[in-house]
Amino acid sequence: MSYLLRMPLTTATLEGPKRRIHYVGLETISEPVKPHLNLLEQFMQGQVDDFERETRELVAYCLKNSGKRIRPILVFYSGWTDSQTVSADLVKAAAVIEFVHLATLVHDDILDEASLRHNESTVSEKFGPGIAVLLGDALFSQALKLASEFPTVDVCQAVSKSTRRVCAGEIGQSFERGNTAIAVEDYYHIINYKTAELFYVSCHLGAKLAGYDKDYIEVAGKFGRSLGIAYQIFDDIADFIGQEARIGKTLGTDVASGKFTLPLILLLRKLSRLEGKELVRSFHNGKPADIKGLNRLMSAKGIFSQVRQCFMEEIEAAEKALVSYTEYPPANYLLGISSYVKGQMEKFVWP
Amino acid sequence: MSYLLRMPLTTATLEGPKRRIHYVGLETISEPVKPHLNLLEQFMQGQVDDFERETRELVAYCLKNSGKRIRPILVFYSGWTDSQTVSADLVKAAAVIEFVHLATLVHDDILDEASLRHNESTVSEKFGPGIAVLLGDALFSQALKLASEFPTVDVCQAVSKSTRRVCAGEIGQSFERGNTAIAVEDYYHIINYKTAELFYVSCHLGAKLAGYDKDYIEVAGKFGRSLGIAYQIFDDIADFIGQEARIGKTLGTDVASGKFTLPLILLLRKLSRLEGKELVRSFHNGKPADIKGLNRLMSAKGIFSQVRQCFMEEIEAAEKALVSYTEYPPANYLLGISSYVKGQMEKFVWP
Numbered sequence: 001m002s003y004l005l006r007m008p009l010t011t012a013t014l015e016g017p018k019r020r021i022h023y024v025g026l027e028t029i030s031e032p033v034k035p036h037l038n039l040l041e042q043f044m045q046g047q048v049d050d051f052e053r054e055t056r057e058l059v060a061y062c063l064k065n066s067g068k069r070i071r072p073i074l075v076f077y078s079g080w081t082d083s084q085t086v087s088a089d090l091v092k093a094a095a096v097i098e099f100v101h102l103a104t105l106v107h108d109d110i111l112d113e114a115s116l117r118h119n120e121s122t123v124s125e126k127f128g129p130g131i132a133v134l135l136g137d138a139l140f141s142q143a144l145k146l147a148s149e150f151p152t153v154d155v156c157q158a159v160s161k162s163t164r165r166v167c168a169g170e171i172g173q174s175f176e177r178g179n180t181a182i183a184v185e186d187y188y189h190i191i192n193y194k195t196a197e198l199f200y201v202s203c204h205l206g207a208k209l210a211g212y213d214k215d216y217i218e219v220a221g222k223f224g225r226s227l228g229i230a231y232q233i234f235d236d237i238a239d240f241i242g243q244e245a246r247i248g249k250t251l252g253t254d255v256a257s258g259k260f261t262l263p264l265i266l267l268l269r270k271l272s273r274l275e276g277k278e279l280v281r282s283f284h285n286g287k288p289a290d291i292k293g294l295n296r297l298m299s300a301k302g303i304f305s306q307v308r309q310c311f312m313e314e315i316e317a318a319e320k321a322l323v324s325y326t327e328y329p330p331a332n333y334l335l336g337i338s339s340y341v342k343g344q345m346e347k348f349v350w351p
Numbered sequence: 352m353s354y355l356l357r358m359p360l361t362t363a364t365l366e367g368p369k370r371r372i373h374y375v376g377l378e379t380i381s382e383p384v385k386p387h388l389n390l391l392e393q394f395m396q397g398q399v400d401d402f403e404r405e406t407r408e409l410v411a412y413c414l415k416n417s418g419k420r421i422r423p424i425l426v427f428y429s430g431w432t433d434s435q436t437v438s439a440d441l442v443k444a445a446a447v448i449e450f451v452h453l454a455t456l457v458h459d460d461i462l463d464e465a466s467l468r469h470n471e472s473t474v475s476e477k478f479g480p481g482i483a484v485l486l487g488d489a490l491f492s493q494a495l496k497l498a499s500e501f502p503t504v505d506v507c508q509a510v511s512k513s514t515r516r517v518c519a520g521e522i523g524q525s526f527e528r529g530n531t532a533i534a535v536e537d538y539y540h541i542i543n544y545k546t547a548e549l550f551y552v553s554c555h556l557g558a559k560l561a562g563y564d565k566d567y568i569e570v571a572g573k574f575g576r577s578l579g580i581a582y583q584i585f586d587d588i589a590d591f592i593g594q595e596a597r598i599g600k601t602l603g604t605d606v607a608s609g610k611f612t613l614p615l616i617l618l619l620r621k622l623s624r625l626e627g628k629e630l631v632r633s634f635h636n637g638k639p640a641d642i643k644g645l646n647r648l649m650s651a652k653g654i655f656s657q658v659r660q661c662f663m664e665e666i667e668a669a670e671k672a673l674v675s676y677t678e679y680p681p682a683n684y685l686l687g688i689s690s691y692v693k694g695q696m697e698k699f700v701w702p
Contacts, residue, residue, distance in 0.1 A: 137514070
């Protein structure tokens with residue numbers, strides 16, 4: 001589960017024992033698409049009755065505590081026109097992608113044996129992993145059924161291919177679990193599939209369904225892909241230096257579960273074979289790693305600034321993609337999202 | 352996993368300690384579609400490389416020990432014309448449905464904690480349930496990606512809706528696990544979704560893609576649905592009176608896992624409340640139930656003939672659907688399949 005998606009929509013005040021931080025939520029950037037998001041909500045709730053009766057309660061449960069709809073926001077902004085009416089096609093495409101996303105969350109929670117999501121029991125926890133497998137499948141099916149309601153096969157084609165890639169990313173990640181020798185390129189390969197692919201297809205479909213030209217459609221997709229990679233790097237660093245109260249999970253869970261993400265991969269490259277072995281051995285005692293000590297080590301080795309640089313490269317790639325399209329109606333909105341993500345990264349209290 | 356699908360394609364001799372049984376496999380009825388099935392095999396094997404590299408080995412593993420392709424056979428026969436060339440559309444549609452079917456098997460094996468399929472380790476057993484969840488998802492995605500290669504959205508629409516229903520059937524079955532009060536109608540409702548739906552869509556798409564008229568397409572679908580229900584009733588009775596060597600699994604596994612299928616549902620209706628309670632209590636000791644004793648009781652209460660009657664009603668409904676279409680090229684082939692399934696039912700040694 002991603003950090004950003006857990007953030008409240010409103011500007012919020014978070015009180016911790018030592019500091020009081022004001023931060024701006026997604027509200028500012030999502031304000032212009034409020035009517036779109038409301039229609040999306042209605043549309044998705046309306047889908048519950050389209051499911052067979054044995055599935056409805058489960059779907060309703062999933063929809064009750066929704067995320068922050070970052071992928072739909074990308075659909076709406078990539079396909080932004082100055083029209084006053086909300087395009088029904090964009091709402092439907094956003095729902096397609098959000099159902100795929102929901103399905104992957106339901107399945108991810110089985111793999112991660114996660115018990116909580118948005119402070120509610122996960123489907124796997126509440127109804128059992130077997131039901132969670134089947135519900136995820138039903139949500140996938142519904143996504144593709146909605147995709148097939150478009151007049152041409154384009155949406156089906158794009159979404160089914162992206163979904164397959166998301167699975168490939170997750171499979172790659174599972175196979176790499178516990179592999180201390182995982183290369184930086186493999187990390188990028190995995191997050192490109194597991195996260196950036198849905199960001200890509202959100203922007204691609206938004207632009208396409210709004211009737212924009214081929215070049216811009218491609219550019220929007222590029223923007224989405226780079227933003228998705230940046231977003232995942234951000235999420236991975238949050239596992240080390242986020243605030244537990246805000247991200248709503250124990251820090252270091254990736255490490256504890258054998259997921260070696262960018263900070264750790266970069267750190268291992270800076271350690272001697274022996275030091276690396278010792279560090280990894282300390283993770284393998286079944287308890288969560290000593291995050292504070294680990295963070296001190298990372299800081300000393302310059303890992304955090306390296307990760308920030310990787311993050312910034314992707315943000316800049318995303319922004320650069322749009323450089324020839326600043327006159328297009330979507331451009332400023334999309335840049336607003338990338339600058340929002342950048343802002344979240346800057347809010348970290350770096351060790 | 353279904354009984355029929357485990358049967359060898361060739362006429363085989365099965366030697367047991369006490370009896371020597373000759374039985375005719377699917378070969379006789381599948382002879383005319385051999386070129387189709389060969390092309391399907393090539394096509395599906397050719398799909399392996401279309402998956403991302405992290406998924407390929409897993410897909411190849413799934414395809415190594417394939418079932419008997421009963422759903423593809425239905426596609427080919429429902430869309431049978433007297434043309435000498437095999438329709439590429441039918442091959443692709445058959446692959447779509449078979450990939451969906453494969454995905455459901457991979458996921459079913461997680462739910463059933465099954466370790467063997469076709470005498471090989473299940474994906475869940477060999478690679479872990481997490482990988483099995485993701486691989487099933489990738490297979491679903493590939494099915495829909497192939498479906499989206501047709502010029503219109505019809506195939507996507509039909510397949511995604513059917514897939515959702517299959518999930519609903521499985522969800523219903525999971526929720527009913529251990530419910531001794533499950534009604535006969537609920538049983539039919541579940542098997543209609545979990546099994547008959549893919550039989551239906553196989554016949555529906557076969558007929559449609561071959562260019563047949565609307566009325567026949569509907570009739571072919573009806574045939575498939577009734578055949579699917581009969582097939583599941585057959586599979587459920589096999590759990591009680593099949594021969595372990597042939598069905599390749601321990602008898603009574605449905606009972607042991609709390610799946611109350613038609614024979615047991617009908618039996619419970621004939622017992623007093625107290626008798627029923629006692630019987631069910633005997634299943635709940637964690638060990639497989641005493642199948643022989645149970646079969647004697649079923650026989651005494653006339654359950655087997657009742658189940659056979661239910662089975663025959665569906666076979667007859669399937670055959671009756673085709674009554675006005677005997678001049679159509681597919682009719683005789685489809686009737687060959689229903690009569691093959693009927694023949695398998697007749698081969699049981701009834702207690």
